[in-house]
Amino acid sequence: GQQVMQIPQYQHVQEGEDFTTYCNSSTTLSNIQWYKQRPGGHPVFLIQLVKSGEVKKQKRLTFQFGEAKKNSSLHITATQTTDVGTYFCAAVFTGNQFYFGTGTSLTVIP
Amino acid sequence: ETGVTQTPRHLVMGMTNKKSLKCEQHLGHNAMYWYKQSAKKPLELMFVYSLEERVENNSVPSRFSPECPNSSHLFLHLHTLQPEDSALYLCASSPSRGALYGYTFGSGTRLTVV
Numbered sequence: 001g002q003q004v005m006q007i008p009q010y011q012h013v014q015e016g017e018d019f020t021t022y023c024n025s026s027t028t029l030s031n032i033q034w035y036k037q038r039p040g041g042h043p044v045f046l047i048q049l050v051k052s053g054e055v056k057k058q059k060r061l062t063f064q065f066g067e068a069k070k071n072s073s074l075h076i077t078a079t080q081t082t083d084v085g086t087y088f089c090a091a092v093f094t095g096n097q098f099y100f101g102t103g104t105s106l107t108v109i110p
Numbered sequence: 111e112t113g114v115t116q117t118p119r120h121l122v123m124g125m126t127n128k129k130s131l132k133c134e135q136h137l138g139h140n141a142m143y144w145y146k147q148s149a150k151k152p153l154e155l156m157f158v159y160s161l162e163e164r165v166e167n168n169s170v171p172s173r174f175s176p177e178c179p180n181s182s183h184l185f186l187h188l189h190t191l192q193p194e195d196s197a198l199y200l201c202a203s204s205p206s207r208g209a210l211y212g213y214t215f216g217s218g219t220r221l222t223v224v
Contacts, residue, residue: 004152033212042112042200043153045212088153092209100153 004091006101014109019076021104023089032072033090034063037103043088046074079108113137116201116216124224125191131219133184133201139214141207142184144176147198147218159184160207191223 005024013019023032031050035043047056049065049072056063060083062075076083086103093099114135123129135142144156158166159178173195175187184201198220202213 031209033209035212042215042218043213044112045214048212090209090213096208098155098209102150102152 004089004099004101006089006104008104009102010105010107012107012109013079015081016078019079019083019106021074021087021089021106023072023074023091023101025070025091025093027070027093029069029072030092030094030096032065032092034072034074035088035090035100036085037088038085041085076106079106081108081110084108112214112216114201114203114214114216116199116219118219119217120220120222122222122224123188123191125193127191128187128189130188131186131199131201131221133186133216135182135184135201135203135214135216137203137205137214139203139205140181141204142178142181143202143204143213144184144186145200145202145215147200153200156186158207165207188221191221193223196221196223 007022033048034046036046037043047063052069053067054065060077064073074087086105088103089101091099117132141160143158146154146156155168156170157176162178162181173190177185198218200218201216204213205211
């Protein structure tokens, strides 16, 4: 099956530091989605990227889709304790095959 | 409230028990999904229903049996489960089958098999 690699698996940052998680595929993607799951919670849809090189922002969150549509990143500027959780990418391949990455667990130290 | 409601929130069952998980969505979506989330593993897609028809079954053991009586309700019937089936079971819905839109997840059922 298709593989979606997400790194890092865990990240601890001091409050106010930046954070980035990466999602990589060996195959070109149709589009990619990002989700956030708070501890004890459920995944919540954040955004979808469709176009090559696309960049979207949501307040302190910046989402990028690579030019080759094989990778994506989520960057959080000046993390806050409310950013704690696991961030998942969900890669969509040709034929509507849809796979979640393993997630990056973010801990923010006050 | 996400618009997707799952009950119960927590379930403990013995290996010989039969139980059912329920999912209800109030979003008018046409596709519904069951996912399994285990520690340190990616979300695993179990079943997909589109317009009440099962369109995908990802090699899930027969001790898990889905049912979709209408486009708003989805059940997962459980029988003779194993301890390794303990996990968070998530229901999700989307406007149509596939990944053109984001999925809306329910809060999940935390299942423990003893």
